[in-house]
Amino acid sequence: MTAHESVGTKERRRRRSRVLRRLLRNRAAVVSMAVLAVLGLVAIFADLLAPDDPNKVALVLRLTPPSAEHWLGTDALGRDVLSRVLVATRVDLLASLQAVGIALVVGVPLGIVAGYWGGIGDSLLSRVIDALMMLPPLILAVVVVAILGPGLSNAMLAIAIVIIPSFYRVVRASTQTASSELYIESARASGCTSWRILWRHILPAVAPPLLVQASFSASVVIVAEASLSFLGLGARAPQATWGLMLKEASSNLTTSSYLIYPPAIMVAITILALSLLGDGLRDALGRQTTDGR
Amino acid sequence: MIRFIGKRLLLAVPTVVLVTFLVFVLMELSPTDPAVALAGDNPTPERLAELRHMLGLDRPFLERYFDWGLHALQGDLGTSPVTHQSVISDLMARLPITASLVLLSMIFTLVIGVGLGTIAALKKGGIVDWITNSIANLLMAIPPFVAAMLLVLFLAISNPIFPATGYATLGAGPGLWLQFMTLPALSLAIIPAALLTRQVRGALIDALEEDYVRTARAKGLRRTMVVGKHTAKNAAIPVVTVLGLVVTQMVGGAVVVESIFAIPGLGSVSVDSVLKGDLVTLQGLVLLVAVAVTVVNLLVDASYGYFNPRLRTR
Numbered sequence: 001m002t003a004h005e006s007v008g009t010k011e012r013r014r015r016r017s018r019v020l021r022r023l024l025r026n027r028a029a030v031v032s033m034a035v036l037a038v039l040g041l042v043a044i045f046a047d048l049l050a051p052d053d054p055n056k057v058a059l060v061l062r063l064t065p066p067s068a069e070h071w072l073g074t075d076a077l078g079r080d081v082l083s084r085v086l087v088a089t090r091v092d093l094l095a096s097l098q099a100v101g102i103a104l105v106v107g108v109p110l111g112i113v114a115g116y117w118g119g120i121g122d123s124l125l126s127r128v129i130d131a132l133m134m135l136p137p138l139i140l141a142v143v144v145v146a147i148l149g150p151g152l153s154n155a156m157l158a159i160a161i162v163i164i165p166s167f168y169r170v171v172r173a174s175t176q177t178a179s180s181e182l183y184i185e186s187a188r189a190s191g192c193t194s195w196r197i198l199w200r201h202i203l204p205a206v207a208p209p210l211l212v213q214a215s216f217s218a219s220v221v222i223v224a225e226a227s228l229s230f231l232g233l234g235a236r237a238p239q240a241t242w243g244l245m246l247k248e249a250s251s252n253l254t255t256s257s258y259l260i261y262p263p264a265i266m267v268a269i270t271i272l273a274l275s276l277l278g279d280g281l282r283d284a285l286g287r288q289t290t291d292g293r
Numbered sequence: 294m295i296r297f298i299g300k301r302l303l304l305a306v307p308t309v310v311l312v313t314f315l316v317f318v319l320m321e322l323s324p325t326d327p328a329v330a331l332a333g334d335n336p337t338p339e340r341l342a343e344l345r346h347m348l349g350l351d352r353p354f355l356e357r358y359f360d361w362g363l364h365a366l367q368g369d370l371g372t373s374p375v376t377h378q379s380v381i382s383d384l385m386a387r388l389p390i391t392a393s394l395v396l397l398s399m400i401f402t403l404v405i406g407v408g409l410g411t412i413a414a415l416k417k418g419g420i421v422d423w424i425t426n427s428i429a430n431l432l433m434a435i436p437p438f439v440a441a442m443l444l445v446l447f448l449a450i451s452n453p454i455f456p457a458t459g460y461a462t463l464g465a466g467p468g469l470w471l472q473f474m475t476l477p478a479l480s481l482a483i484i485p486a487a488l489l490t491r492q493v494r495g496a497l498i499d500a501l502e503e504d505y506v507r508t509a510r511a512k513g514l515r516r517t518m519v520v521g522k523h524t525a526k527n528a529a530i531p532v533v534t535v536l537g538l539v540v541t542q543m544v545g546g547a548v549v550v551e552s553i554f555a556i557p558g559l560g561s562v563s564v565d566s567v568l569k570g571d572l573v574t575l576q577g578l579v580l581l582v583a584v585a586v587t588v589v590n591l592l593v594d595a596s597y598g599y600f601n602p603r604l605r606t607r
Binding site for chain 2: 128132134135136137138139142143144145146147148149150219223232246249250253257260264267268269271272276
C-alpha cells in the first residue's frame with residue numbers, strides 16, 4: 001500500500017462517519033429509513049404476514065368492505081386485499097431493485113468511462129443521453145414496452161432505460177471533477193494503472209452523489225411501474241402489484257371505493273420515504289453533491 | 294435575441310433527429326416482428342410477406358430511416374397499418390386536446406405554486422411555512438393517476454360536481470370544456486404545483502435578502518410593492534426553469550391521466566398504439582413530442598432575457 005492511498009482512505013472514512021452523523025440528526029431521513037426497513041421486512045416475510053392466500057378466489061365474498069375477517073375487505077374476485085397488498089410490496093420492491101440495478105450496471109460504467117477518458121466516445125454518448133432525456137419518461141417507457149412487449153420484466157427493463165441517463169450524468173460529472181483532484185494525479189504519477197485508479201479512487205468518489213440519485217430514481221421507478229401496470233403494459237393479472245391493484249380499484253370506484261386506499265397509501269408512503277431519504281442524504285453529503293464533488 | 298433563438302434551434306435539430314433515429318434502432322432490435330403482430334392469428338406466409346412489404350421491412354434499415362425522415366420533413370409521417378389513417382392528421386387532431394389539457398394544468402400549477410410559495414416565503418420559519426412545506430412534500434408523493442382516482446372519487450362520485458370521464462372540445466363552449474378538463478388538469482398539476490411551491494419559496498427568500506430590497510424598503514416603498522415589483526421578476530427565473538421541466542412531465546403524465554378520463558389526446562393514442570402494435574404511429578408521436586419539448590425549452594430560454602435584461606447580450 002502506497003502512502004497516498006492510506007491518506008486517501010483514512011480521510012474518506014472520516015468523512016463517511018461525519019456524513020452518517022449528519023444523516024442521523026435529520027429526523028425525516030431517519031423516519032424514512034425506518035419506513036423503508038419496515039417495507040423491506042414486509043416484502044421478505046409477505047407470505048408469513050399475509051392472513052390469506054393472495055390469489056384465492058372466492059366469488060361469494062366479492063367486494064365485501066373491510067371487516068374483522070378481512071381487515072381491508074376483498075376485491076372483485078373475493079381475494080383478500082390485505083394479503084394482496086402485502087405480497088404486492090414484495091413484487092414492487094423486487095421490481096424496483098431490478099430496474100435500479102440494471103440502470104446502475106449500465107449507467108455507472110458508461111458515466112465513468114465518459115467522464116474519465118472524455119474524447120469522441122464521451123461526446124457521442126452524451127448526445128445519445130441528451131436525446132433520451134428529451135422525451136418525457138413515461139412516453140419513453142411506453143415506446144420501449146411497445147418494442148419489447150408488455151409484462152413486468154419488460155416494463156422494468158423499459159424503466160431502467162428511462163433512468164440510465166440520470167445515473168450517467170451524475171457519474172460522469174463527479175468522475176470529471178474527481179479525476180482532476182491532486183490525489184488522482186499523484187496516483188497516476190506513482191504508476192497506478194487506469195483501472196486501479198477507477199476502482200480505488202474514482203468509484204468511491206462517485207458513490208455519494210450516486211446514492212442520492214439512486215434514492216430519487218427508485219421513487220421514479222415505483223411511480224412508473226404503477227403507471228405502466230395501471231395501463232395494462234406492466235404486470236398482468238393475477239399478479240399482485242400496487243399498480244394493478246389500483247387498476248382493479250378504478251373499475252370498482254363507484255361501488256367499492258375502499259379498494260383504492262391500501263395500494264394508494266403504499267405507493268405514497270414509499271415515494272415519500274425515498275424522496276425524503278434522498279433529500280436527507282443530499283444535505284448530509286453537503287458540498288460533495290451540490291457542486292459535483 | 295433572434296440570433297440567440299436561431300442558434301438554439303440549430304443546436305436542437307440534431308438532438309431531435311437523434312431521438313427519432315434511436316427509436317428506429319430500438320424498433321429494429323425488437324424481438325417481435327411487427328408484421329406478425331399485425332397479421333393476427335395463423336397468417337399465411339403470403340400475407341406476412343405482403344405486410345412486410347407494406348411496412349417497408351423488406352428494405353435495408355438505413356434506407357427506411359432516410360425515407361421516413363425525408364417524408365417527415367414534408368409533413369408526412371406515413372399511414373398507420375392499424376387504422377389505415379394518415380398518422381400526421383391523426384396526431385394533429387389530438388395535439389390541441391393534450392395541449393389544452395397541459396395549458397389548463399399549467400395555469401393551476403402557477404396559481405397554486407406561486408400562491409403557496411409566496412405565502413411560505415413571506416412567513417418564513419413560521420407555522421404557515423411549515424404547513425405549506427409539509428403539504429408540498431406530501432403532494433409530491435401522489436402520482437397523477439392516483440390523484441386522478443381520488444379526485445374522481447371525491448368530486449365526481451361522492452359529490453357529483455364534475456363529470457367522471459369524457460371530453461368536450463373548447464369549441465363546445467368554454468364552460469363545458471372547463472367542466473370536463475378541470476379534474477384531469479388538476480390531477481396533472483398536483484406534483485408540479487408542489488415542486489413550484491418549494492421553488493418559489495426558495496427563490497423569493499433569496500431575492501428578499503438582496504441589497505436592493507433593503508434599499509427599496511429604506512426609501513419607504515411598501516412591502517407589497519417591493520415583492521410585486523422588484524423581487525417577483527428576479528425570482529421568476531428559477532420558476533420559469535421549473536415550469537419548462539414541468540411541461541415535459543405533464544406530457545408524460547397525460548399518458549395515464551388521459552386514459553383514466555377517456556380523453557382522446559396524445560397520451561391515449563400512445564397507449565392504444567402499444568396495445569395494437571402500431572409502431573408507425575408511435576414513431577410519429579415520438580417526433581411530435583420531441584419537437585414540442587424543444588419548442589417549450591426554447592420559450593423558457595427566451596424568457597430569461599425578458600426577466601433579466603443582463604442576459605440579453607449573451
